[in-house]
Amino acid sequence: MLVAADGEHAATIIEVIGELGLDYQIAHNRGALMVLPAGTTKGTGLATVLGGMKLSPHNTVAVGDAENDLSLFGIAEIGAAVADAVASVRRSADLVLDKPDGAGVAELLSGPYLAGVQRWCPPRRWVDIGTFDDATPTRVPGSQGRILVTGPAATGKSYVVGLMAEQWILANYSVLVLDPEGDHVQLQQLNRVQVFDGGHHLPEPVELLTMLQPHSSMVVDMSALSEPSKVDYMYRLRSAAEAHRHQYGYPHWVIYDEAHLLSGGEHAHWARRGGYVLSSFAPASLPAHEIDASDVVLTLTTGDATSGIASRRRASIRIGSEPVREFTIAQRQTAHVRHWHKYVDIGLPHDRRFYFHTSARQAIAPAATMRDFGTAVRHLDQQALEYHLERGDFSRWLDGTIADKDLATQVAAWEDELLANRAADLERIRLHLAQAVEERYLPAQEPD
Incomplete structure (x- = not known):
């Protein structure tokens, strides 16, 4: 439901809405106003119409002159204000026309933009x-x-x-x-x-x-x-x-x-x-x-x-x-x-495939595609996996051969993490070992 009223009654309308406990809003239209359900605007109406017609707001130009037209500008690709529009509409418009009222609309309709001669995308x-x-x-x-x-x-x-x-x-x-x-x-x-x-x-x-x-x-x-x-x-x-x-x-x-x-x-x-x-x-x-x-x-x-x-x-x-x-x-x-697709399904030349470090008990064919590579990594034994991670082989191949720098960077971080954790573990064990030897064989001497 929409109720139109003169702007001088705004205070009374707000009071009545409060007394009745209604969820309604007021939209100004120069000296007049509109009373609408909350969330209902000219903009929401435009969006609904465009959706029903299977048209895009990005192919839409809205022309306005009063405050209740501002919501149209938020939906349409371009918002145009006629020359005699209120100040807030002119400030918000992407384009201010040279002429007022209907003459301004006619100016837009017959101008180079809608004729397809001029291309323009508003900065916003x-x-x-x-x-x-x-x-x-x-x-x-x-x-x-x-x-x-x-x-x-x-x-x-x-x-x-x-x-x-x-x-x-x-x-x-x-x-x-x-x-x-x-x-x-x-x-x-x-x-x-x-x-x-x-x-x-x-x-x-x-x-x-x-x-x-x-x-x-x-x-x-x-x-x-x-x-x-x-x-x-x-x-x-x-x-x-x-x-x-x-x-x-x-x-x-x-x-x-x-x-x-x-x-x-x-x-x-x-x-x-x-x-x-x-x-x-x-x-x-x-x-x-x-x-x-x-x-x-x-x-x-x-x-x-x-x-x-x-x-x-x-x-x-x-x-x-x-x-x-x-x-x-x-x-x-x-x-x-x-x-x-090329790397998933089409085999690389032999000299660009990934060759795994395998033992006699586990032979794995070179990876010719990323599908091969992913399957092989899942089945590598721990010794072979550690061998390649410690040397940075995986990240180097992903970067240099597959040219996937994002994945290579991520894998390199995991390789570095393994080495850092291993170094930390080695230092921790070194300290524990030294302390154990000292406590067992080199007890602190009693002071004289």
Whole structure:
């Protein structure tokens, strides 16, 4: 139930609500007011309507002029105030229009933003991906951006791409990840993220996109496909995703990992709308107009062991025409394992496998995959396990061969812990032994 009243009756209404013991609230509307059940606002109404229509708040622009419109701004991607809006609404708006009332709304409807000519993401919708050296946050657009991620192999491109995907997913954007190498399957640890595995079955692109919802995301893992099949599927999914976005407004982001796979064939402006990420170690192979159209360029480089920050992931960022700045990349919420499927199921060359120190009574074959490695570690005898832990063999192999620095760091800590505890135990036993010998054979001499 909603009751409208003149603002001069506010004190009386509050008194009546108290006398009746009701859970109601007052929302001001310039000189008038609205009496509503607690928790009910224009914003909650908008959210309910959008949910029923299967539309996303991130595709919504709200226009307001009075205090009770402020809740709309919290739901919609962009909040716009007409020129004659009350001061609190103008302060809270992302955009203040030049004209008042209906003329201001008409200005917005006929302007470049809703026509798709102008792309803009309000600052409050940007997401954090790290920290600059002056301790200020490193941020990228929450929507509408064109982002290029580049750098040599194994420098952390897929890590930072996954980090951005995490932040967008957590902010309820819809994200579609085209994942040729299986680097992003761990995103399924987040709510409302589906993974489709090419090793089992990939639906046709149009069918796949029917399973996407305004608040859901999906990762298309193509690591089990041959390279020609990957390229073919990426091309078809790219076209289907653009058509789906044109009709429904989402996915809000399409991430093309290993984007150089799309370098051949047509050179249409397939990502002209914004809301996409291109990640590649070979950006020169991408269409020049796509590179030039990038709003944000993230560059990953190999770490400098002498810099004092070698243990932290570093990158540089250029936003628009601003200068390039270096920053420290934030920690991920989900685990990141580069080329996950490759190491699980595809055997390594003989010279890169893990060879176990085994005795005549326990012969264990070298580990060609991470599946082999995990099984072998469970069955190693204690002597062999101690041998490898004491030498740091496990962490060295995980870092140098598997390139899983996070797991290698964790295992190295366990190896160090074993050595430290063993050293402490040795010192404890040394002290006990010395004391026992002294007490038994070298009793304290009586004073003269």
